[in-house]
Every structure is written in structure tokens, then in C-alpha cells.
Amino acid sequence: MTTKCILIVCSVIALIAIYWPARHARHYDYIDLADVYDELLFVHVKTNKPNLKYCDYEDVIVNNSDVDVEEVVEQRRFYRPKNGGEYIPRTCNPLLKVAVIVPYRNRSQQLDVFLNYMHNFLQKQLIVYRIFVVNQTDNLPFNRAKMLNYGAKVAMDMDFPCLILHDVDLLPLNSGNIYSCSKKPRHMSSSLDTFRFNLPYLTLFGGAVAISSEHFQGINGMSNQFYGWGGEDDDFYRRLEIHSLLPYRFTPIISKYTMLFHKKEKASPSRYAMLEKSVALHRMDGLSSLPANYSVKSEKLYTLVMAS
């Protein structure tokens, strides 16, 4: 009798442990398609054609369409942006102005695909944008967060009110995924194809995120300590949490992304130890402690920031 009871209790515990929700991909709360427009943060953009109508972003969001994954690498047509990769819509008066910041090193093939695709994609969204590519020039392991800090600093110096922190290997697959900031920081790539279009865990805040320059400055940017892959986005999330700026997500309909050259990389072994340290020190570590050794150069399709 007792052995039977013990067996039953053990198997119930095992069942609960195996089917525990946190062991699986998660369902998450999101803003419905109809409410997305109300969440956007609009700004006044000075242009030389003030008598044009304002751009209709509701139309961009609601009348969205999916892009076929096969077509993302194809050559696309887009208007030639200004030197430095800045574009201003010609047919209407824009209300959104964003800096797309891409940390980068030694992936020129991916960068070509990214620029070709993103210029076409962003121009259809009727926003003012500028693409910043931040290249890490030293030989240390790649420091994604530090590069993003450099990009953000340069973009904020150029008076961009909104930052999109974007990986070079991610491409948005839905035209309604509006590249703009919203009232809270936003995780944009919640429905990524390499994750079976699911969200691995609720606190994930990497890949492509949108955050206003004000919020980014408020949390002192990201940590400069994370060399190697992983951990820096968890740290970023913790900073937002401390400042009660918990990010949200928009509906998965418009949040689909594809990852180019899908490689699952190994996580950096020291990431968890670093996570604890950097959260405690976050006021000293970040934008405020960023060294000034970087240079800015305008290329044809983007602004290049060389940093180390």
C-alpha cells in the first residue's frame, strides 16, 4: 500500500516536472493589431515641404502583408537614401523618425542582404530613418552591447528620438511591423522562425528591440562588460525592470522575423556571473562609462561607426 502511494506521488511529481510550462516556449501578452497605432510615439519632423498631408501609419499597420522567406535575399528596388543612409519620405509629412543601429563585425555578406532588404522595407513604412552600422575594430570577442551603446550615442547626438537595436541577421517578414518607438520599450522579434515562431522565454529582449532615446538614456544604456555571445540582453531586461520600464510586444501577426544563416551558437560560459555584477553596477557601467574612441563615417547606404 505505502509503496503504491509513494509510486503515485513520485509519478505525479515527475509528470508536473516534465510538463512544467517554463520548460516550453511561452504564450505571451501582446498589443492587438487594432491597438498598435495608439501605442506609437509620434514626433514633429521638420521638412522642406510643410504643406503635404501627414503620413497614414494606421494604413501601414492594418493593411499589412507577409513576405515570402524565399524572396528576402533577392535584389530589391529602393530610393537612393542620402549619404549616410538617411531617407525622408517624399509623398507625405512623416511623424516618425528612427535610428536603426546594427552591431557588426566581419559579416559583409549578411550586411549586404540586410541593407538591400531593409531600405526597401523601411521606405514602404513612410518613416524617416537612418541606418547606423557599428563595426567593432579590436580583436577582443564581439561585444554587442557596447557597439549598440556607441551607435545609440552617435544617433542621439544626431537628434534621433527613437532607437531600433537590430541584429544584422534578422529580417522582418511583415510589412505592418512598424519601425517606431512606442510608449514602452518594445521587443519586436517575438515570432522568430528559428524558434518555430514561438517565444522561448518571457524575459527575452534581444534580436530587434525599439526603445526611445529618453528611456535608453534613463537606464544608462546597456552594459559594456559582455564580451562574447549572450547575457547582454538579459542584463538589458534587468535594467528596464529596475526602472519599471517593462517592455511589451505587439501582436505576433506583425512580429514575424527570419534569421539569415541560422547558426545556433554556444553561450558564453561567464554570462551568469557577469549578469549579477553588472546589474548591481548599472549606474556606473553603460553610456556614462563609454570611452570616446570611435569615429563616424558616411557611406552610401549607411553611417559607419568604427569603435573598439
Added chain:
Amino acid sequence: MRVSRGQGFPDRNRSRLMATIQDRLRIPWRGGAKQVAFDAILPVIILPTMFLLAAISLWWTVFSFTAVAVILVSVFKFFIRTIPRTKFFIVWTVTSIIILYIIFEFLVIPLLEILVEENIFLTILFAGFLLCFYLMKIRNNTLGKIGESEAESGYVGSYNRCSICQVVVPEKDHHCVWFDCCVGRHNQCLFVLALFFAIASLLYSSNLTLTSVCHPFIVYKSILLPDDCSDVYQQFELGLSFVAAIYSLGLAAFLLMLFLHQILLVSLGLTSKEWRNLSFCAKCFLGLCSKRPHSLGFVKNWSRIMCSNKTYSNIAYSH
């Protein structure tokens, strides 16, 4: 001498050889060495070795899968002839199930790409299979308790004695070595259902695994299929999951053939033995033109195995 002449050994010698091996193989156990059937522990060694080797690289996968297929084919006839009551095949089935379940729940699920309801749906399919399998075995075992003569007097129909199970099976179809169980009218319905659930869970789990470890794409706006698996061997866990998915697909294909064969036989009202005795030509016509003494017509053939519950329990409980 005999080998060189290509005659092989007579069965009697082979049986004696196997008996000796079985007798000598003992493992230390509480209260004295325990005799283990050497054929029964073979799958426990072969299967994990195959999975571990196959996870190294693509060539290892091809190599170890082929090797295991060759072993199986060569061992199949040998075991059935020399050790008719061997547990090799049922142990193979159980080991495969355990390995596949462990790999899925402890390597694929922690990749955090599968939703909890997908996992639960898979488990329901799997539980359906286990239940049918269990009931099928139970029914087969109760047959042994029913005496031959009594069974014969209880119901008019054909009865065969199964040499492996040592029981009399009403309208025996065949003895399934993989389930270590006789299939006759009393449990054919459960056998077909078990095959169905097994195929469904194998296909579903391999789809979940492959879309997790490979790069997936969407067809018809809802179904995910894998398209690029080139990176799976770079991490051992991913390789192992991938290999398990491939093995599942192979199993599913094999079981699907069995399943379709069973459906055909039930529809025609043939037993497996009758089917085997048909000429090639008759098989091409699906046996439609041949004599089928036990066939009652399509609908009645199916209702016979579906309703066998009643007649089965009549036999079982009338004694």
C-alpha cells in the same frame, strides 16, 4: 566444412549453440548470479550505441543506421527459427520507445521552442498507443486461461494454436514479434488502433523535433516543415535529437506499411497467412479475385473486429 559448402548448420545445432550461450550468460545479482537471456539484452546495447554513434556526423548516421538495419535483417530469421520465444523484438520496441521519449522530453523540449500544448497533445497520442498496446497484451494473456476445448465449444469459428504464445487464438491473423503478442479477432481492432497512434505520435514528434533543431518554414499559413538541417551536427545534443527524429520517421514508415496492410487484410477478410499463400499475380489484384473463405463482405469484416469485444468477453466470462 559445411560453411565452405554454403549449406549452413542444421537448426538443431544452432538451437544448441544458443542454449549454451544463454546458459553461460549470467550477471551478478542479489542472492546469486541471475541468468539473463542474451538475446533480450542485445537491443539495450545496440540501440544506444547506434544513437550515440549516429549523432557524430552525417556519415556516422548513414553508417550506423545501415549497420543496424543489416543486423536486424540477418538476426530476424535466425532468432525466430532458433529461439522462437525470444524477447529480442519486444525489448527492441520498448528500448526504442524509452530512448525516443527521453530524447524528446530532455533534449528537444529544453530548446524552449515547443509550446506546452504541443507537448501535451503528443503525450495524448503516445498514451493512446500505450493503452491500446497494454489492452492488446492483456487480452492475449487472458486467452491462455481459457481452456482449448471450452473455447472451441463457446464459439463457432476457426481456432489456431500459436506456437509462441502457447495459447489458442480465435481467428488468428499472425503473431507480431515486435509486440510479442498474437493478433486475432479478439484484439485486431486494438492492434490497428495501436499502430495508428504509434504512427501519429512518431510523425508528430519527429516534426516537432526537426522544426526545432533545423530551420523551419510555414506552408499553408499553419504547418511548419523543416528546410535546412545543415547545422545539426555542430552540437551533440542537436545531432542526437536529429537522429532520433530520423529514426522515428523510419519507424513510422515501417509501421505505416503494416497499418495499410492490416487495413487491406481486414477489408478483404483475409488472414496474414492466407495473404502470404497468394500468388504474386493474385496479390497484384489485391486478392479480390481469389477465394476468401472467411470473408463476410467489407462491412461485416470490419464490424466483426470492431464488435469482437462482445464475443471476446462472452468467451472470457462464461467460464
